[in-house]
Amino acid sequence: MKGATTHRYGMVIDLDKCTGCGACMIACMAENNVPFRDDESDKLLSLTWMRIFRLNNGKPFPEADVCYLPRPCMHCEGDHGHSPCVSVCPATATDYSRETGIVSQIYTRCFGCRYCMGACPYKARLFNWWDPVWPDGMEKFLNPDVSPRVRGVVEKCSFCYNRYQLAKNKAFLEGRRELEENEYQTSCTQACPAGAIVFGDLNNPHHQVHQLVDPDMAHGGRPRNPNAFRILERLGTNPKVYYLSSREWVRRSGDNTIEGEGKLKSH
Amino acid sequence: MDRALIPDGVQRDPLWKFILKLGPVVAVLIWGVVAMFLCWIKGLNQTNMNNYYGFALWIWADLAVIALGGGAFFTGFLRYLVGKDDLKYIINFAVLVGFICYSSALLILAIDIGQPLRGWFIFWHANVHSMLTEVAFCLSAYFGVLTIEYIPLVLENRQLDRVPFFHHLSHNMHGIMAVFAATGAFLSFFHQGSLGGVAGVLFGRPFAFREHVFIWPWTFFLFTWSAAAYGPSFTIMLLKITEKITNKRLVKDNVVQLLAKISGWMILTYIIAKIIDTWYWAAVTAPSKGFTLIDFYSNNAFYGLWILFLEIVVGGVIPAIILVSDKGRKNAKLLFLAVVLGVIGVSVNRWVMVLQVMAVPIMPFDQWALYLPSWQEVATTILPVAYGVILIALSHRYLPVWPQERELNPIDAPSAPEAAVAEDIDEAAEAAPDGDLAPAQA
Amino acid sequence: MFPFNFEWIWDMSHVVFMGGLWYALNIIGIGMTFCIIKAIYDTVKGKDDGHHAEH
Numbered sequence: 021m022k023g024a025t026t027h028r029y030g031m032v033i034d035l036d037k038c039t040g041c042g043a044c045m046i047a048c049m050a051e052n053n054v055p056f057r058d059d060e061s062d063k064l065l066s067l068t069w070m071r072i073f074r075l076n077n078g079k080p081f082p083e084a085d086v087c088y089l090p091r092p093c094m095h096c097e098g099d100h101g102h103s104p105c106v107s108v109c110p111a112t113a114t115d116y117s118r119e120t121g122i123v124s125q126i127y128t129r130c131f132g133c134r135y136c137m138g139a140c141p142y143k144a145r146l147f148n149w150w151d152p153v154w155p156d157g158m159e160k161f162l163n164p165d166v167s168p169r170v171r172g173v174v175e176k177c178s179f180c181y182n183r184y185q186l187a188k189n190k191a192f193l194e195g196r197r198e199l200e201e202n203e204y205q206t207s208c209t210q211a212c213p214a215g216a217i218v219f220g221d222l223n224n225p226h227h228q229v230h231q232l233v234d235p236d237m238a239h240g241g242r243p244r245n246p247n248a249f250r251i252l253e254r255l256g257t258n259p260k261v262y263y264l265s266s267r268e269w270v271r272r273s274g275d276n277t278i279e280g281e282g283k284l285k286s287h
Numbered sequence: 288m289d290r291a292l293i294p295d296g297v298q299r300d301p302l303w304k305f306i307l308k309l310g311p312v313v314a315v316l317i318w319g320v321v322a323m324f325l326c327w328i329k330g331l332n333q334t335n336m337n338n339y340y341g342f343a344l345w346i347w348a349d350l351a352v353i354a355l356g357g358g359a360f361f362t363g364f365l366r367y368l369v370g371k372d373d374l375k376y377i378i379n380f381a382v383l384v385g386f387i388c389y390s391s392a393l394l395i396l397a398i399d400i401g402q403p404l405r406g407w408f409i410f411w412h413a414n415v416h417s418m419l420t421e422v423a424f425c426l427s428a429y430f431g432v433l434t435i436e437y438i439p440l441v442l443e444n445r446q447l448d449r450v451p452f453f454h455h456l457s458h459n460m461h462g463i464m465a466v467f468a469a470t471g472a473f474l475s476f477f478h479q480g481s482l483g484g485v486a487g488v489l490f491g492r493p494f495a496f497r498e499h500v501f502i503w504p505w506t507f508f509l510f511t512w513s514a515a516a517y518g519p520s521f522t523i524m525l526l527k528i529t530e531k532i533t534n535k536r537l538v539k540d541n542v543v544q545l546l547a548k549i550s551g552w553m554i555l556t557y558i559i560a561k562i563i564d565t566w567y568w569a570a571v572t573a574p575s576k577g578f579t580l581i582d583f584y585s586n587n588a589f590y591g592l593w594i595l596f597l598e599i600v601v602g603g604v605i606p607a608i609i610l611v612s613d614k615g616r617k618n619a620k621l622l623f624l625a626v627v628l629g630v631i632g633v634s635v636n637r638w639v640m641v642l643q644v645m646a647v648p649i650m651p652f653d654q655w656a657l658y659l660p661s662w663q664e665v666a667t668t669i670l671p672v673a674y675g676v677i678l679i680a681l682s683h684r685y686l687p688v689w690p691q692e693r694e695l696n697p698i699d700a701p702s703a704p705e706a707a708v709a710e711d712i713d714e715a716a717e718a719a720p721d722g723d724l725a726p727a728q729a
Numbered sequence: 730m731f732p733f734n735f736e737w738i739w740d741m742s743h744v745v746f747m748g749g750l751w752y753a754l755n756i757i758g759i760g761m762t763f764c765i766i767k768a769i770y771d772t773v774k775g776k777d778d779g780h781h782a783e784h
Binding site for chain 2: 730734736742743746747749750753754756757760761763764765767768769771772775776
Binding site: 062066073075089098104107110111112113129131133134135137138139140142143145147148149170172173174254255256257274275278279281 | 330336337338339341342400401402403405406408412413414416417418419420423485488491492493574575576578579645649651652656
């Protein structure tokens with residue numbers, strides 16, 4: 021791992037609490053000026069920084085069970101100090117911050133080769149197939165702190181980085197260098213009516229995210245909490261979004277296993 | 288009409304026939320150009336790509352033409368650096384094919400990127416850790432080398448050659464061509480490899496990911512090797528097609544045999560390495576990520592084990608066996624079959640390493656992503672083919688591409704009264720239905 | 730691409746990658762410059778090299 025990361029902002033999503041209401045998706049779109057079109061029926065063309073997957077256990081009634089899994093950008097750190105997408109970008113248009121652990125996307129630098137989309141196993145990177153067109157009058161209600169994107173560039177969840185900047189500015193004016201836990205929260209976290217999403221600094225033992233998953237930093241942040249898991253742990257992407265569930269089938273849905281494997285292998 | 292531009296001692300179709308034959312190809316070219324401008328003006332929403340399928344048909348075409356264009360660097364490498372002197376009779380054509388392939392590849396990349404006007408960012412803001420950066424740099428630089436290799440051929444056009452400066456420039460460029468060829472080989476080894484690396488480094492995509500040697504995944508070496516192996520096969524395939532269309536022998540058999548033999552041994556060694564790579568990936572790499580081989584080839588409507596068989600056995604083992612055996616190589620039909628299968632094999636490999644990579648689901652709750660290209664994608668993918676046909680036709684007509692053509696297709700020296708008739712190639716060629724002037728008819 | 734680009738770091742990756750690239754570009758550039766200058770010289774001198782060398 022190259023250099024120490026001061027903060028490691030991350031997210032914990034309790035899947036037992038998530039009802040799949042989609043409030044996080046809406047809040048995300050409003051906060052980040054995510055454009056939409058008249059016809060959004062083809063979801064593979066939609067820009068959904070936060071997307072909810074519907075999982076089921078494949079069993080018939082009465083054992084049938086479903087689970088809703090919100091998927092933001094995982095802000096991977098990677099086993100070798102680089103996320104799958106950052107190292108492949110040919111124009112240095114995406115970067116991994118050693119200060120926050122956030123994977124950024126520089127829209128004005130991206131020229132739309134989409135190699136990062138191919139590299140991301142979570143399909144969290146999205147392409148602007150069209151120029152954004154806002155319904156009449158809506159442009160007045162766009163978030164002034166987030167730049168809208170043009171056609172032909174890739175975008176993705178930024179952990180509401182604009183909020184981090186605002187919080188840092190405020191702290192600076194007040195003569196502080198560090199942020200309180202509640203000073204920097206993502207829009208999806210605040211919008212979730214079930215309180216399923218928790219956000220904070222995984223490096224800070226006082227933050228709820230740290231307490232919920234108890235990350236083992238010596239092993240790439242792997243959760244020590246037996247109910248916590250990360251998606252595709254075996255790939256070595258080392259994501260900073262954790263999920264909680266008391267249901268074993270949900271936890272097993274987080275990674276690929278070969279038939280006969282009793283337990284998930286650690287990478 | 289254009290007699291003055293046609294090389295001495297060779298016969299070509301009359302101009303009207305040449306234009307008529309190229310007509311349909313030009314129509315296809317225009318179709319492709321319209322689609323290209325649609326993509327540039329309206330954006331990539333003209334394609335059927337989506338957020339799951341970020342690479343599509345033309346990126347496969349891009350990788351395929353670069354692999355097939357590998358004939359240029361490898362033939363140059365053999366001719367100028369290894370010293371296979373006989374290959375001088377086919378090097379012009381290999382360079383021409385390479386020039387077409389690489390100019391097409393660059394054009395495709397210019398269409399493919401979402402913000403074409405920012406294309407230069409890849410150079411200016413280069414991330415040296417990205418395989419794509421290496422591809423962009425080496426590909427552009429190598430295209431420069433190919434242009435340098437093609438320019439002398441253009442300057443040898445009968446009329447251009449009369450200009451002293453062009454004559455001397457062409458002469459001087461030939462003089463140090465080995466230096467350019469060596470530079471081209473150096474750049475090619477890297478960009479061909481980097482194209483393999485583009486897929487091989489994707490540790491988030493277990494279908495593409497391969498183990499590394501130092502910083503390079505196995506695919507790096509396999510791509511270079513396969514381009515060197517199959518590129519000459521593509522050159523031979525196009526030579527045979529050109530000979531069929533022009534109804535002329537353009538290169539002597541011993542030259543073709545030499546290139547076919549080298550291609551055959553390269554394919555054989557490559558395919559052994561590819562089989563080992565596939566086995567290791569299926570038995571060790573993929574299972575370590577939670578996948579079995581069959582996961583990549585089942586539960587979808589298109590990708591089955593047949594594609595693996597097509598790539599490795601039909602497109603690899605069979606052409607290798609034909610081309611390394613004397614009997615197989617010397618049988619014209621088998622030779623053609625082998626080079627066609629080889630071209631299919633390497634094209635399927637590039638398809639698999641680009642498009643199937645996008646299609647395979649990775650998250651356990653995700654689904655296969657299959658897509659059908661839009662007409663704009665198909666048109667822009669065919670565009671380079673039409674462009675290639677036109678450039679080969681023009682080069683064949685006006686440039687001395689074939690050093691052995693005059694020897695292989697001698698024109699009887701006409702007697703004095705007949706000289707005027709024979710000189711008018713247009714009329715003479717009209718008498719010959721296939722465009723050739725048979726000695727008896729002359 | 731250039732040391733004055735702000736992404737540039739004087740590390741092994743940049744030195745090896747860009748070194749290799751600039752090396753190749755220089756060979757191409759110097760080679761072509763040589764050919765062009767010599768062609769101008771030959772033209773001015775009215776040099777007659779007879780037929781083209783084989784290629």
